[in-house]
Each structure stands twice: as structure tokens, then as C-alpha cells.
Amino acid sequence: MSETDTIEADLQAIISRTGLTIPDDRFPAILHSYAELRQMADLIRTMDLGPTDEPANIYGFDPALRGGTL
Amino acid sequence: MTNSAGADLSYAEAGTKLRNGSVTSRLLTEAALTRIAAVDDKLHSFITVTSDSALAEADAADADFAAGIDKGPMQGIPYALKDIYMTAGVRTTCHSKLLEQNVPTEDCVVATKFKSGGAVMVGKTATHEFAFGGPSFDLPFPPARNPWHLDHIPGGSSSGSGAAVAAGLVRMAMGSDTGGSIRGPAAYCGTVGLKPTYGLVSRRGIFPLSFTLDHAGPLSWSVEDTAITMSVIAGFDPADPASANVPKPDFLSDLKTGVEGLRIAVPRHFYEEAKGVSDETVAAIDASIETLRGLGAVVETVTLPDFELYNATGRIILLAEAFAIHEKDLLSRPLDYGRLTFSRMVLGGTLTATDVTQAFRARRKLADAVNQDILSRYDAIITASSLAPAPRFDEMTSDTLPSWGMQTIPFNVTGNPALSIPTGFSSAGLPLSMQIVAKPFADALTLRIGHALEAASGLSSKRPELETAVAAE
Numbered sequence: 021m022s023e024t025d026t027i028e029a030d031l032q033a034i035i036s037r038t039g040l041t042i043p044d045d046r047f048p049a050i051l052h053s054y055a056e057l058r059q060m061a062d063l064i065r066t067m068d069l070g071p072t073d074e075p076a077n078i079y080g081f082d083p084a085l086r087g088g089t090l
Numbered sequence: 091m092t093n094s095a096g097a098d099l100s101y102a103e104a105g106t107k108l109r110n111g112s113v114t115s116r117l118l119t120e121a122a123l124t125r126i127a128a129v130d131d132k133l134h135s136f137i138t139v140t141s142d143s144a145l146a147e148a149d150a151a152d153a154d155f156a157a158g159i160d161k162g163p164m165q166g167i168p169y170a171l172k173d174i175y176m177t178a179g180v181r182t183t184c185h186s187k188l189l190e191q192n193v194p195t196e197d198c199v200v201a202t203k204f205k206s207g208g209a210v211m212v213g214k215t216a217t218h219e220f221a222f223g224g225p226s227f228d229l230p231f232p233p234a235r236n237p238w239h240l241d242h243i244p245g246g247s248s249s250g251s252g253a254a255v256a257a258g259l260v261r262m263a264m265g266s267d268t269g270g271s272i273r274g275p276a277a278y279c280g281t282v283g284l285k286p287t288y289g290l291v292s293r294r295g296i297f298p299l300s301f302t303l304d305h306a307g308p309l310s311w312s313v314e315d316t317a318i319t320m321s322v323i324a325g326f327d328p329a330d331p332a333s334a335n336v337p338k339p340d341f342l343s344d345l346k347t348g349v350e351g352l353r354i355a356v357p358r359h360f361y362e363e364a365k366g367v368s369d370e371t372v373a374a375i376d377a378s379i380e381t382l383r384g385l386g387a388v389v390e391t392v393t394l395p396d397f398e399l400y401n402a403t404g405r406i407i408l409l410a411e412a413f414a415i416h417e418k419d420l421l422s423r424p425l426d427y428g429r430l431t432f433s434r435m436v437l438g439g440t441l442t443a444t445d446v447t448q449a450f451r452a453r454r455k456l457a458d459a460v461n462q463d464i465l466s467r468y469d470a471i472i473t474a475s476s477l478a479p480a481p482r483f484d485e486m487t488s489d490t491l492p493s494w495g496m497q498t499i500p501f502n503v504t505g506n507p508a509l510s511i512p513t514g515f516s517s518a519g520l521p522l523s524m525q526i527v528a529k530p531f532a533d534a535l536t537l538r539i540g541h542a543l544e545a546a547s548g549l550s551s552k553r554p555e556l557e558t559a560v561a562a563e
Contacts (some may be wrong), residue, residue, distance in 0.1 A: 030110045031440065041424050046433050047147030053437050054340040060402035061445045064452045067399065075450030076457065077302055
């Protein structure tokens with residue numbers, strides 16, 4: 021199976037799992053963008069991120085408390 | 091008053107004239123409505139024009155002036171809101187079939203601030219569907235067009251706001267910016283566009299695209315108009331979880347104090363090495379840099395992480411959050427979305443939890459690279475807004491992820507204030523631009539630098555000959 025076929029099979033499986041309905045005429049463009057998106061995800065993984073590098077959206081009490089949700 | 095609906099009066103000038111009685115809010119509002127009626131059937135910048143309520147608000151403002159009641163610098167002045175800002179009793183469609191008949195019962199916080207400040211809303215402007223899709227012809231409303239050349243796109247997603255301001259229909263219209271949706275149309279339409287610091291303007295009541303990347307801000311004719319608008323809308327909102335509990339900045343006191351001694355960093359590799367950058371864009375930025383040097387600023391070249399890292403991080407976060415917001419409708423009524431919106435938005439459903447978490451971890455590092463590495467040594471950063479002038483509608487044919495040659499998304503990732511400002515015109519007469527970025531909550535500094543450039547260039551006095559273009563159609 022070529023890399024292109026693998027990506028297409030990967031996308032088909034995701035679509036099936038999510039339950040999305042993709043019209044046939046839109047699939048080629050979505051496949052193209054999906055391949056681009058996987059490259060973006062791979063690019064981020066080239067960054068030097070160690071175990072203690074925390075995400076930018078780490079949870080904090082201040083906004084939660086002032087919004088009255090806790 | 092010229093034919094540009096009173097938009098030739100700056101907000102400051104209009105404020106003075108309203109207060110000394112040499113102009114009325116009704117006059118300004120009627121002029122705006124007349125010009126909208128004259129050109130907007132070709133420009134398509136408005137989805138809804140609120141003529142009756144606008145005139146009522148204008149009369150109320152005039153009555154307040156007569157009674158000596160002063161509600162602030164935008165009292166009596168017309169403006170518009172992008173049609174994702176919820177407005178009580180006024181249809182808010184997000185330019186989508188899904189919300190075509192949506193009439194909110196409450197105003198968003200920004201609209202509330204304008205109302206309490208006595209400003210006059212003349213309507214709701216076109217957007218890309220849900221501030222995301224693209225210029226589309228399969229939606230309930232046509233896409234806005236670029237007043238400099240009607241065959242060209244105005245940028246997006248605050249497309250109608252950019253077009254309306256450039257066309258002189260209103261002096262300021264609000265936009266939203268998740269990956270460049272204020273600065274992009276500002277760049278393509280030749281207006282000023284400020285993406286404020288994340289958390290400086292409340293997002294509450296604005297239909298979300300991406301919770302952690304969405305910013306609300308103005309597109310204006312001039313930097314001073316932007317500063318005055320920010321003085322009305324900025325401020326802490328405890329009910330917006332992202333709102334920053336910081337003192338409201340003073341946007342006006344230092345606006346005209348120049349740039350002498352400021353240190354400005356230029357990551358030239360961001361735009362010089364980018365695919366599709368135009369020579370004219372680079373030359374116009376270079377000319378602006380020389381202007382700043384001539385005004386006494388110190389400008390030096392610096393290096394940031396690869397632009398594509400910022401782009402990838404922003405895109406992944408944006409798509410994931412947008413899909414989460416729209417998942418239910420994407421599954422249950424997919425064909426009610428425009429083709430472009432659907433084809434792009436479903437991609438968020440393909441991302442893994444790890445993809446998104448890694449993007450958020452990258453985000454912190456990339457923000458540090460801007461704030462700790464560069465803005466600890468410099469006052470501001472200059473880079474391109476768009477890499478080239480606005481393309482034609484018939485060049486926008488793809489359903490794939492948009493690749494418009496914008497350099498805006500890094501500062502959605504970092505949250506820094508970023509001001510897009512005109513730098514000149516291409517040989518085809520289309521606007522060129524660049525952006526000025528500063529430390530978080532140093533929005534006033536971006537305006538100060540922008541004002542110095544604007545004053546030196548005189549570009550804010552040049553406007554499109556829209557009547558000629560409309561008459562030719």
C-alpha cells in the first residue's frame with residue numbers, strides 16, 4: 021500500500037468512526053487537506069518538547085472561580 | 091461633507107463637531123445610510139442594515155448632546171458590527187443558512203458598550219460563514235467585494251467590515267480575528283485593523299470559532315479611530331473566562347508622541363522566505379522601516395522560530411476547537427453548511443487528542459520565543475500582514491485549507507497585540523500592508539507606531555473611487 025493509499029484509508033476510517041457524511045465530490049479536497057494537516061502535526065513533533073513542557077491552556081482556578089462555575 | 095458618508099470626518103473631528111453643534115448624529119447617520127443604499131448592492135458589505143433603529147439611536151444621541159449628556163467619544167457616531175456579534179432584536183446570521191433567522195435576545199458585551207456609549211449601529215456586516223469558510227457563493231448572502239477592485243476579494247473573515255470601512259460607509263466596523271480575520275481584510279482593503287491582546291476585549295456574546303484564538307477588534311479608517319474605539323470596548327469582563335483582569339490601557343495619551351528611541355525587531359525570514367510573497371510587499375515594508383529609522387527608531391533584523399511552526403500550531407488548535415463547537419451540526423445537517431466551510435471544518439474531527447495537546451505545548455514555547463526572546467529586548471516587531479495584494483475571486487477555487495499568504499496567525503498563537511496598517515499600493519492599485527506587534531497589553535504602543543507611520547505616509551487620505559466601479563458594472 022502506498023503512502024497516499026494509507027492516508028486515504030486512514031481518513032476513511034476516521035470518517036467512519038466519527039459518523040460524518042462526506043459527499044463524494046468533496047472527498048478529494050478533504051483528503052488533500054488531511055494530508056497537509058498530518059504534515060503539520062508531524063512538524064510540531066519536531067519541536068524539542070520535554071516532559072515538563074506544559075500546554076498553553078493549562079487549567080487554572082482563577083477564571084473558573086470568577087465565572088462562577090466552581 | 092463629501093460623499094463618503096461623513097467618514098471623511100475622523101472620530102475625533104466628528105466628536106468635536108457633534109459637541110459644538112456644527113453637525114448632528116442624524117446627519118452623520120443619514121449620510122451613512124444613503125451611501126450604503128447607493129453602493130452596497132454591488133459591494134455586499136452588509137447583511138442587515140438597521141436604518142430605523144440607527145436613526146432612533148442618532149436622535150437619542152442628539153437629544154443627549156442637547157441636554158449636555160456626554161456618554162463618551164463615540165456618542166452619535168455610526169459604526170457596524172460583524173454579523174457574528176449577537177445583537178438583541180437584530181438578526182445575527184453568522185452568514186450561514188444555519189442561523190439565517192437567528193434573532194438574539196441579548197447583546198454581546200461589545201454591543202452593550204457601544205450602546206451605553208451612545209454610538210449608532212447602522213448594521214451587521216458580511217463575514218465568511220461562521221468566520222471560517224471563505225468567499226462563498228453557496229450561502230444565503232453574497233460575499234463582500236473589495237472596494238478597490240470589485241473583482242478582488244476583500245479578505246476574511248471580517249470581509250464586510252473591511253469593505254464597508256474602505257468604502258467609507260462607516261468609519262469603523264468591528265471584526266473578529268482567529269487566524270487573521272481582522273488583519274487580513276484590513277490588509278486587502280487598505281484599512282487599519284487591530285487584533286488586540288487576547289483577553290483585552292470581551293468575547294462574550296460573539297459566536298465563537300476557536301475559544302483560545304478568538305479576538306474581537308476594530309477595522310478603522312485611521313489609527314486614531316482605532317484608539318478611540320478601543321477606549322470604548324476594552325476592559326475586564328469577569329464572565330468571559332479569557333478576559334484579563336488588568337487595568338484598562340490608555341490608548342490615546344501617547345498616540346502622537348512618535349517613535350524616537352523605540353527598538354523594533356524585524357524577522358525578515360518570516361516573509362522574505364515565504365511562498366508567494368510579492369516584491370512590492372517587501373519593498374513597501376522596507377520603505378516603512380526606513381521611515382521609522384528616519385523618525386528615530388532603531389530597527390534590527392532578528393530570527394524567530396520557523397513561521398510554519400506557528401502556522402501548524404494555530405491551524406491545529408483552530409480546527410480542533412471549531413470542530414468541537416460545530417460537531418453536532420456537522421453530523422446532523424452537514425449540507426446546511428457552505429461547501430468551503432464544511433470541507434475545511436470537518437478536518438478538525440480527524441485530529442487526535444495528542445495532536446491537539448502537542449499543539450498547545452508548542453504554543454507556549456512559540457509564545458516564549460516572541461515574548462521572552464524578542465520582546466524582552468525590543469519594543470515591537472514588524473512583519474508582513476499579507477504577502478501579496480488581494481487575489482481575484484476567480485483565483486479562489488479550492489475547497490482545501492486556505493493558503494492566502496497571510497502572516498497573521500503567529501500572533502493569534504501568542505496572543506500579542508498586532509496592528510495591520512497600510513504601507514502603499516501595488517502597481518495594480520491594490521493595498522499593501524504590514525503588521526506591528528508589541529508585548530501583551532501594549533496595544534497602545536502598536537497604535538503609537540502605526541500613527542507615526544500613517545502620519546508620515548499620508549495613506550489614510552487615499553480612498554477607492556467606488557462610484558466609478560459601481561457605475562461600470
